[in-house]
Amino acid sequence: xxxxxxxxxxxxxxxxxxxxxxxxxxxxxxxxxxxxxxxxxxxxxxxxxxxxxxxxxxxxxxxxxxxxxxxxxxxxxxxxxxxxxxxxxxxxxxxxxxxxxxxxxxxxxxxxxxxxxxxxxxxxxxxxxxxxxxxxxxxxxxxxxxxxxxxxxxxxxxxxxxxxxxxxxxxxxxxxxxxxxxxxxxxxxxxxxxxxxxxxxxxxxxxxxxxxxxxxxxxxxxxxxxxxxxxxxxxxxxxxxxxxxxxxxxxxxxxxxxxxxxxxxxxxxxxxxxxxxxxxxxxxxxxxxxxxxxxxxxxxxxxxxxxx
Numbered sequence: 258x259x260x261x262x263x264x265x266x267x268x269x270x271x272x273x274x275x276x277x278x279x280x281x282x283x284x285x286x287x288x289x290x291x292x293x294x295x296x297x298x299x300x301x302x303x304x305x306x307x308x309x310x311x312x313x314x315x316x317x318x319x320x321x322x323x324x325x326x327x328x329x330x331x332x333x334x335x336x337x338x339x340x341x342x343x344x345x346x347x348x349x350x351x352x353x354x355x356x357x358x359x360x361x362x363x364x365x366x367x368x369x370x371x372x373x374x375x376x377x378x379x380x381x382x383x384x385x386x387x388x389x390x391x392x393x394x395x396x397x398x399x400x401x402x403x404x405x406x407x408x409x410x411x412x413x414x415x416x417x418x419x420x421x422x423x424x425x426x427x428x429x430x431x432x433x434x435x436x437x438x439x440x441x442x443x444x445x446x447x448x449x450x451x452x453x454x455x456x457x458x459x460x461x462x463x464x465x466x467x468x469x470x471x472x473x474x475x476x477x478x479x480x481x482x483x484x485x486x487x488x489x490x491x492x493x494x495x496x497x498x499x500x501x502x503x504x505x506x507x508x509x510x511x512x513x514x515x516x517x518x519x520x521x522x523x524x525x526x527x528x529x530x531x532x533x534x535x536x537x538x539x540x541x542x543x544x545x546x547x548x549x550x551x552x553x554x555x556x557x558x559x560x561x562x563x564x565x
Contacts, residue, residue, distance in 0.1 A: 281327055282338040284352055286359060286378070293335040293376035299405070300378070301334040301398070304360065304370040308342045312386040313369040320387075320394045329395030333402070334373075341368070364437045372435070373401055379442055381405040383435035408433040424453035428460050466500055477517065486521040490514055508534045508543035515550075524558035 282303075283289040293300050303321075305313040320326050330336070339356045340348060348356070359365075363372065363380070373382040382401035387394055408430050415426035427449045431439055439446050449460045456462055473496050480489035493513050496502075502510055511534050518527040531554065534547040 282336045284338055284340075286337060286339070286355060289335050289337045290376055290378055296335070297376075298333060298335050299376065300337055300372075300374040301330060302337040302339060302372045302374060304339050304341070304363070304365050304368060304372070306342060306368045307340050307347070308344055310368045316369055316386045320391045323391040326391035326394060329391065330398060334398075362441075373398065373405070375405070377441075380435050380438045381408050381433065383438075404433050419452070421453050421455075421457050424449045424458050424460070427452070428458045431460075469496065469500070477513065481517065481520060486517055486523075489517045493517070504538055505541050505543055508537050508541060508547075511537070512543065512547070515547075519554075519557075522561060524554060524561065528554055528558075 283292070286302075289300060292298075303313075303316075305317075307313060307317075339359055340352075341356060341360070342348070345353060363370075367385075369385050371384045372380045373384075374380045382404045384397065384401060387397050389397075411426050411430035411433065415423050415430065418426055427445055431442070431445065431449070434442070446460075446464065449458065450456075450464075453460065473492055476492045477489045480486070480492065493510060497507060497510055511530060514530045515527045515534075518524075518530060528551065531547040531551055535544045538544055
């Protein structure tokens with residue numbers, strides 16, 4: 258009787274800890290990598306919110322639960338589900354800790370985030386929800402698989418090259434991986450800079466600019482938190498000047514000033530910046546968006562005046 262009760266209890270526990278993707282999905286990332294290496298397969302990793310993310314739920318219902326998906330990817334991928342549910346009782350403490358660490362490591366900002374990775378855990382493609390059902394999704398994955406081919410060809414070329422040629426090949430490899438995932442490729446970024454001291458590839462300059470943009474965002478947040486809007490505006494202007502921005506790029510960065518001024522309820526100042534954006538290039542998408550936003554800004558100004 259005790260044995261039967263224990264078995265029943267374990268069965269109920271297993272059911273309560275079931276995962277959204279259904280059968281065939283692994284949840285131990287390191288174990289999945291080992292299995293992928295042993296079977297010469299890649300990883301399909303789903304960062305999901307199983308009990309709150311609408312698009313995640315649709316992806317499971319419309320794609321992942323269907324046999325056409327499972328059979329279509331069985332020969333190429335080990336499936337990994339990393340869940341971030343509101344109901345934490347669905348996961349044990351070890352899984353929660355693992356998932357949080359992986360969320361940071363892969364810089365997850367939205368759900369579902371679907372990564373295709375090699376057995377080492379190096380991402381080579383990223384996607385999310387796609388409509389069309391399981392067959393269309395399998396076709397979509399096959400197209401993304403080509404990114405790995407391009408990546409590997411570039412890495413193979415780099416292996417045989419030296420100096421700037423090596424740097425160019427490594428840079429080409431980086432172009433074929435998802436944004437923000439270079440850290441999973443060891444010293445690849447540093448190797449590009451090392452082999453290209455004169456920055457023929459432009460990689461070092463682009464890297465510096467990207468880091469400066471991240472610092473700008475932090476400075477703006479810090480300034481606004483301290484109620485120092487002029488300091489935030491000055492930081493934006495300094496960035497534009499330092500990197501000699503022009504055209505659409507200048508318009509996009511300038512638009513940050515609109516948000517800063519609106520937060521300070523300086524609607525006239527925000528309107529002037531919109532005119533500035535339009536003047537840079539009246540035919541650009543940014544200019545059209547700015548022109549389209551002006552009536553809304555005027556309505557917000559009028560509403561604010563009524564409250565006063």
